[in-house]
Amino acid sequence: MNFKCVPVALLALTFGFSSCDTDKAEPTPALRTKMDYASLTATTKYTESFKDASGQSTVDLTASNTRLDMFTEFNNYMALVATTTAPSTLDVTKLRSMYTGSTFSNAxxxxSGLQLRNTTAASFSATGAEAARTYIDNNITLLADASRSVNTPAAPGVAGRIGRYLVDGKGVEVNQVIQKALIGAVLLDQIDHMLLSDQALNANNSKTVDGKPYSELEHNWDLAYGYMTSKPIMTTVFDANNRERFLAGYLNEKNASASPGVYMAFLKGRAAIVNNDKAEVKNQANIIRTELEKTIALSAVSYLNSWKSNPDLAAKTHALAEGLGFIYSLRFCSKYGADAAFSDGVLNPLTAGTNGVWSLTNAQADVAINAIKAKFNIQ
Incomplete structure (x- = not known):
């Protein structure tokens, strides 16, 4: 049958077509006017650069910034045990409540309906996520128990203070372990696996979310940025007196050469979403994920080396706990092939001595350092 000359009515009866027009359907119109990547610089304000046709910002960092604020207040409460003037006993009920989203001084x-606990290890299986949450729960209990000895000199098997730092009976400054573990389990996991993963980057970008000025993909990307900072421009230079919080702060401190590029990747990736440039979105997400994971590994190595080299016991204690927490967070570094088995394999030998970390040796630390360097291609 010569379809080109068959009457429209017959085609309609035969195939359900309404006409013989062979033109393909028009592509879905772009949601935004395209942006020039070259217009983006280190001084471009992320929160003011992406708008709809009416001039309304399409950036909403509320949910991730809220969790960042929760983390900050939770961390500040834990840190009361390390104040130099009046170290405090911590209320375990308050610690648990803050972890699950209540009892904050900021009403x-x-x-908000948000919390840290149910966001911890959210990308893991139900079993894996609960294991990570239980790890934090157990450390909260250890911290509260140790805080009852906040004015007692620490010794092997005895919780107490080393300088201004509180440690448990194994010599571990637990509040630092919790903080660094949550940097991986909440901030990195959300960015790396929930918001900028290949699956997340396939979110809808052809229409706005009902009642919102942004598409689903735009919002995913913005929330990832919001786990880094609440600032219009993420700080990319380390400043001990005005540092970014948590993951962004350690990016600046421990992976400084990559930090400006990460901010530019956030900007360029967001512009690529505006441009429906899927390949560029993926390229920029890869930069962010790779450098944030490397930041975790570099931090772990740096603190283990600080523990080895520092002659002051209090400083050694503090550095080691930070290193232990970052080693726990290695399980969230999937782009480098790290997982819970790798993380535990590095972490457990460091704390397995009869007296915990009191009996740790430089040789044991070197085994951990070398394993991390090999996995993350650190020279």
Missing amino acids: ALNT
Whole structure:
């Protein structure tokens, strides 16, 4: 049958077509006017650069910034045990409540409906996520128990203070372990696996979310940025007196050469979403994920080396706990092939001595350092 000359009515009866027009359907119109990548610089404000046709910002960092604020207040409460003037005993009920989203001094956090605990290891299987959450829960209990000895000199098997730092009976400054573990389990995991993963980057970008000015993909990308900073321009230079919080702060401190590029990747990737440039979105996500994972590994190595080299016991204690927490967070570094088995394989020997870390040797630390360097291609 010569379809080109068959009457429209017959085609309609035969195939359900309404016409013989062979033109393909028009592609879905772009949601935004395209952006020039070259217009983006280190001084471009992320929060003011992406707008809809009416001039309304399409950036909303609220959910991730709220969790960042929760983490900050939770961390500040834990840190009361390390104050130099009046170290405090910590209330375990308050610690647990803050981890699950309440009892914050900022009332808005208590009514947000968000929390840290159910976001911990959210990309893992139900079993793996609960194991990570239980790890934090158990450390919260250890911290509260140790805080009852906040004015006692620490010794092997005895919780107490080394300088201004509180340690448990194994010599571990638990609040630092919790903080660094949550940097991986909440911030990195959300960015790396929930918001900028290959699957997340396939989110809808052809229409706005109902009642919102942004598409689903735009919002995923913005939330990832919001786990780094609440600032219009993420700080990319380390400043001990005005540092970014948590993961962004350690990016600046431990992976400094990559930090400006990470900010530019956030900008360029967001512009690529505007441009429906899927390949460029993926390229920029890869830069961010790779450098944030490397930041975790570099931090772990740096603190283990600090433990080895520092002659002051209090400083050694503090550095080691930070290193232990970052080693725990290695399990969230999937682009480098790290997982829970690798993380535990590095971590457990460091704390397995009869007296915990009191009996740790430089040789044992070197085994851990070398394993991390090999996995993450660190020279």
